[in-house]
Amino acid sequence: MRRSQRDAEFEAYVAAARPRLRRLAYSLCGDWHAADDVVQSALAKLYVAWPRVARAANPDAYVRRTLVRTTIDESRRPWRRETSGLDGHDRALDAPDPGRPDLVAALQRLPEMQRKTVVLRHWLGLSVAETAHDLGIAEGTVKSHTSRALAALQSLLEEVHDA
Amino acid sequence: MTPETFATLLDEETRNAPAPGPDHVLAAGHRRLRRRRLTVAGIVLAAVVLGGSAAALAVPGPDRPHVVPAPADEIDELLETCRAAEQTANDPGAAVFGGADPVVTNHLSGPEPLATLEAPGGRYWPECRVGPGPAFVLAYDAETDESAPRPSTLTSPGCPPVGNDADLDCRTILLTLVTRLPEAVATVRFTTTDGQQYDAPTVRGYVEARHVFKIPDGVTYGELTAARPGDHAPSVTLTYLDASGTAIAGEDGALPPLSTYRVLGGWQHRF
Numbered sequence: 348m349r350r351s352q353r354d355a356e357f358e359a360y361v362a363a364a365r366p367r368l369r370r371l372a373y374s375l376c377g378d379w380h381a382a383d384d385v386v387q388s389a390l391a392k393l394y395v396a397w398p399r400v401a402r403a404a405n406p407d408a409y410v411r412r413t414l415v416r417t418t419i420d421e422s423r424r425p426w427r428r429e430t431s432g433l434d435g436h437d438r439a440l441d442a443p444d445p446g447r448p449d450l451v452a453a454l455q456r457l458p459e460m461q462r463k464t465v466v467l468r469h470w471l472g473l474s475v476a477e478t479a480h481d482l483g484i485a486e487g488t489v490k491s492h493t494s495r496a497l498a499a500l501q502s503l504l505e506e507v508h509d510a
Numbered sequence: 511m512t513p514e515t516f517a518t519l520l521d522e523e524t525r526n527a528p529a530p531g532p533d534h535v536l537a538a539g540h541r542r543l544r545r546r547r548l549t550v551a552g553i554v555l556a557a558v559v560l561g562g563s564a565a566a567l568a569v570p571g572p573d574r575p576h577v578v579p580a581p582a583d584e585i586d587e588l589l590e591t592c593r594a595a596e597q598t599a600n601d602p603g604a605a606v607f608g609g610a611d612p613v614v615t616n617h618l619s620g621p622e623p624l625a626t627l628e629a630p631g632g633r634y635w636p637e638c639r640v641g642p643g644p645a646f647v648l649a650y651d652a653e654t655d656e657s658a659p660r661p662s663t664l665t666s667p668g669c670p671p672v673g674n675d676a677d678l679d680c681r682t683i684l685l686t687l688v689t690r691l692p693e694a695v696a697t698v699r700f701t702t703t704d705g706q707q708y709d710a711p712t713v714r715g716y717v718e719a720r721h722v723f724k725i726p727d728g729v730t731y732g733e734l735t736a737a738r739p740g741d742h743a744p745s746v747t748l749t750y751l752d753a754s755g756t757a758i759a760g761e762d763g764a765l766p767p768l769s770t771y772r773v774l775g776g777w778q779h780r781f
Contacts, residue, residue, distance in 0.1 A: 366527065379528050
């Protein structure tokens with residue numbers, strides 16, 4: 348693929364996809380600046396893989412997977428890399444900054460995998476199998492994380508409203 | 511909370527996004543593509559030049575790791591910090607400590623010291639960490655049915671940070687593993703693609719390991735990690751050894767898989 352053609356196709360894709368990618372990244376990391384960094388990084392990776400991904404007609408799935416697999420710890424400290432096999436080792440984040448919308452703030456208080464599964468399953472509308480594939484975890488784990496995440500969010504939002 | 515409520519609320523809260531910053535996506539893509547090509551070429555060249563001289567790679571020079579044995583008073587201080595963090599938490603899960611002193615099973619020193627403990631009864635094993643940020647405790651459940659097939663390993667530069675930033679020009683990789691395995695696993699062996707090895711002994715199945723691996727000449731940590739598809743960790747395979755030193759599980763296909771000895775700690779809760 349010639350570079351000018353590659354750039355033109357890529358720019359058209361970015362213009363269309365960037366708003367929804369920013370929203371996804373924001374829901375996962377709770378900070379618009381960090382979200383922009385994560386999206387930029389994911390799109391840069393997409394650019395490298397563009398000929399292959401575009402041929403397969405699946406840039407959305409590729410960039411989404413890249414984005415959600417960038418762990419929150421990695422997005423805060425992008426020099427760190429964690430291998431797979433993380434089901435039991437995901438880290439919850441520090442208490443969120445005040446002033447964030449309630450649900451986004453509550454999401455940041457969940458363990459990483461709970462946060463990702465509930466966003467992928469119930470906001471993006473992915474199936475259990477698709478979510479499991481994106482995150483590299485078992486379907487049963489997706490179900491348990493999703494269920495726990497919804498229960499925890501309910502509790503966290505009640506805390507906020509009671510305070 | 512129902513899935514529908516969640517979706518509606520999140521949709522509303524993310525709808526009004528601030529304007530994005532300057533668009534450097536295409537330039538970043540160009541840079542990344544150039545870096546990938548250069549790095550892959552560099553890795554191949556370095557591998558050829560270095561050949562099998564793994565022994566020469568064993569000891570890092572100027573990039574000396576910040577890993578040293580923890581003195582006893584440091585462990586006491588670490589535990590005191592985590593105990594305080596636990597006592598200030600209002601989560602009922604803090605009861606895993608059961609009001610009794612946990613047993614220290616292992617500890618690591620350094621800028622982010624940590625210790626694994628064993629709560630009374632043996633089922634829960636808290637991990638006490640300090641940094642980055644405030645101290646916190648993670649408690650794992652050894653009897654979970656959600657164990658990972660492979661322990662999680664974390665990599666970062668083997669050099670101290672430069673100010674608040676990681677040293678991406680670092681020529682070493684610091685690999686960290688904290689987990690609990692069945693007691694049949696006496697040693698966890700790390701092997702890099704270029705043949706460097708490190709053996710981490712377990713203590714009744716508990717293992718905390720930090721080790722620095724050398725990066726081949728001509729490549730930095732930043733370049734090496736950026737060159738990997740998905741930016742995952744540089745490839746380090748794990749092998750489990752029993753007390754006699756016999757390999758009992760591994761990732762090379764010739765041995766039973768690591769999942770034969772399941773990770774004892776699929777559930778975690780942060781205090």
